Amino acid sequence: xRSSSVKQTRRTFLRAALAGxxxxxxxxxxxxxxxxxxxxxxxxxxxxxxxxxxxxRALGNAQIKTPNLDRLVKSGTAFTNAYIMGxxxxxxxxxxxxxxxxxxxxxxxxxxxxxxxxxxEKNKTMPEVFREAGYVTCQTGKWHQREGSFxxxxxxxxxxxxxxTGDHFRILPCDYAPPxxxxxPEKTRRSRQKAMGAxxxxxxxxxxxxNGMISFLKQRPKDRPFFAYVAFFAPHDQRIAPEKYHAMxxxxxxxxxxxxxxxxxxxxxxxxxxxxxxxxxxxxxxAIQKHLSDYYATxxxxxxxIGRILDALKESGQFDxxxxxxxxxxxxxxxxxxxxxxxxxxxxxxxVPLIVSGPGVPxxxxxxxxxxxxxIFPTLCDVIGLxxxxxxxxxxxxxxxxxxxxxxxxxxxxxxxxxQRAVREGRYKLIExxxxxxxxxxxxxxxxxxxxxxxxxxxxxxxxxxxxxxxRLAQLRDEYADAKNAFWKGY
Numbered sequence: 001x002r003s004s005s006v007k008q009t010r011r012t013f014l015r016a017a018l019a020g021x022x023x024x025x026x027x028x029x030x031x032x033x034x035x036x037x038x039x040x041x042x043x044x045x046x047x048x049x050x051x052x053x054x055x056x057r058a059l060g061n062a063q064i065k066t067p068n069l070d071r072l073v074k075s076g077t078a079f080t081n082a083y084i085m086g087x088x089x090x091x092x093x094x095x096x097x098x099x100x101x102x103x104x105x106x107x108x109x110x111x112x113x114x115x116x117x118x119x120x121e122k123n124k125t126m127p128e129v130f131r132e133a134g135y136v137t138c139q140t141g142k143w144h145q146r147e148g149s150f151x152x153x154x155x156x157x158x159x160x161x162x163x164x165t166g167d168h169f170r171i172l173p174c175d176y177a178p179p180x181x182x183x184x185p186e187k188t189r190r191s192r193q194k195a196m197g198a199x200x201x202x203x204x205x206x207x208x209x210x211n212g213m214i215s216f217l218k219q220r221p222k223d224r225p226f227f228a229y230v231a232f233f234a235p236h237d238q239r240i241a242p243e244k245y246h247a248m249x250x251x252x253x254x255x256x257x258x259x260x261x262x263x264x265x266x267x268x269x270x271x272x273x274x275x276x277x278x279x280x281x282x283x284x285x286x287a288i289q290k291h292l293s294d295y296y297a298t299x300x301x302x303x304x305x306i307g308r309i310l311d312a313l314k315e316s317g318q319f320d321x322x323x324x325x326x327x328x329x330x331x332x333x334x335x336x337x338x339x340x341x342x343x344x345x346x347x348x349x350x351x352v353p354l355i356v357s358g359p360g361v362p363x364x365x366x367x368x369x370x371x372x373x374x375x376i377f378p379t380l381c382d383v384i385g386l387x388x389x390x391x392x393x394x395x396x397x398x399x400x401x402x403x404x405x406x407x408x409x410x411x412x413x414x415x416x417x418x419x420q421r422a423v424r425e426g427r428y429k430l431i432e433x434x435x436x437x438x439x440x441x442x443x444x445x446x447x448x449x450x451x452x453x454x455x456x457x458x459x460x461x462x463x464x465x466x467x468x469x470x471x472r473l474a475q476l477r478d479e480y481a482d483a484k485n486a487f488w489k490g491y
């Protein structure tokens with residue numbers, strides 16, 4: 001009799017404990033996303049360079065071929081309103097990566113260096129947190145930060161690029177790096193072919209980075225979970241891929257962007273930057289079609305390398321226990337609004353693809369909640385159950401996996417150096433320019449005008465929306481510690 005009572009007491013205790021654990025997970029916003037297993041999942045982070053949000057076939061672009069990204073879309077959840085916050089320097093990708101890796105907002109990066117984008121030692125990075133939690137951490141590809149911040153976060157590396165695009169290819173000594181590859185002199189990378197299309201020993205950069213990650217997956221320690229970060233160059237210019245990929249996209253068969261213009265209608269403060277000089281003014285339709293052809297070719301080639309990595313992950317037996325994230329550091333104009341680069345705050349340049357796939361993630365679903373790339377850091381911590389560092393400002397969107405109506409942010413703030421600021425709230429977006437003492441205002445209704453072609457700033461019917469967004473812009477300016485920027489002088 002006593003034995004039966006003890007068993008029942010144990011059962012009662014276990015039921016109560018299980019119920020309590022379930023309630024705790026739900027209140028913290030994990031819901032069904034946290035994997036129901038004692039073994040922590042791996043993380044594979046795939047990151048492209050300069051890839052617009054509208055360049056994935058499964059998300060609506062019928063012109064492009066991305067079968068492996070389509071696989072991730074179908075097996076996971078795509079966030080259709082994911083953004084970067086902008087840039088504090090013309091190389092927008094650098095502060096974008098710093099925000100992603102630290103979870104800090106643009107003007108609170110505690111920055112160092114000439115362009116104020118290097119990762120500060122004050123802030124823990126995403127790989128650093130995973131490493132401290134016992135994960136094996138490995139990176140291949142573009143770091144675009146100083147070596148110290150890399151070493152803090154990663155204990156493995158292969159074909160790691162510390163310089164800017166077109167700089168030398170420097171291989172970090174590590175367990176899996178060939179002993180005879182240390183430095184490829186910059187002078188050997190002068191040609192257009194080598195500057196962007198090739199890595200060490202003549203391999204294309206996308207292939208070299210994929211090779212590095214596949215090598216890691218095959219040789220990784222089997223007794224620990226891993227955090228793996230693959231940062232591609234593609235589709236950043238120079239946009240070169242094997243010829244068969246360029247042949248997939250005859251330029252004269254490609255439609256121009258719906259917001260193509262030969263020239264931007266006014267000076268936005270960054271009209272003569274390097275990116276804008278990639279094509280002459282006014283932009284010719286045929287020239288933009290050629291740029292799009294090369295752009296799509298490098299994306300499709302990169303997609304094929306992503307497929308190789310996914311196949312290797314499956315062969316390792318870890319595919320079903322790996323959270324896969326795909327995103328990009330910023331978008332790109334390529335003829336939209338008469339621009340070529342990313343030095344602006346239009347949707348084509350600040351909106352990015354974001355796909356999450358893996359254990360517990362809803363399959364083939366979409367989420368429209370506003371989020372920044374800096375929100376990925378706390379989200380992964382929440383999903384896996386790691387502590388979020390106090391320095392992280394990002395907001396977890398883990399609850400959005402369970403509940404499609406979840407709203408992480410009700411407004412988004414964008415800025416580019418000291419010449420452009422913007423805010424998006426609901427259907428409306430306000431952009432303000434301050435260039436050489438002249439101010440220009442744009443107001444767009446993104447619900448009826450997603451390509452941002454009809455400026456409503458002087459339309460009396462939208463005066464209330466304009467004034468509301470101006471107030472919100474000033475509010476977010478203060479919230480994100482941007483008030484001291486020269487942009488606001490006399491505003």
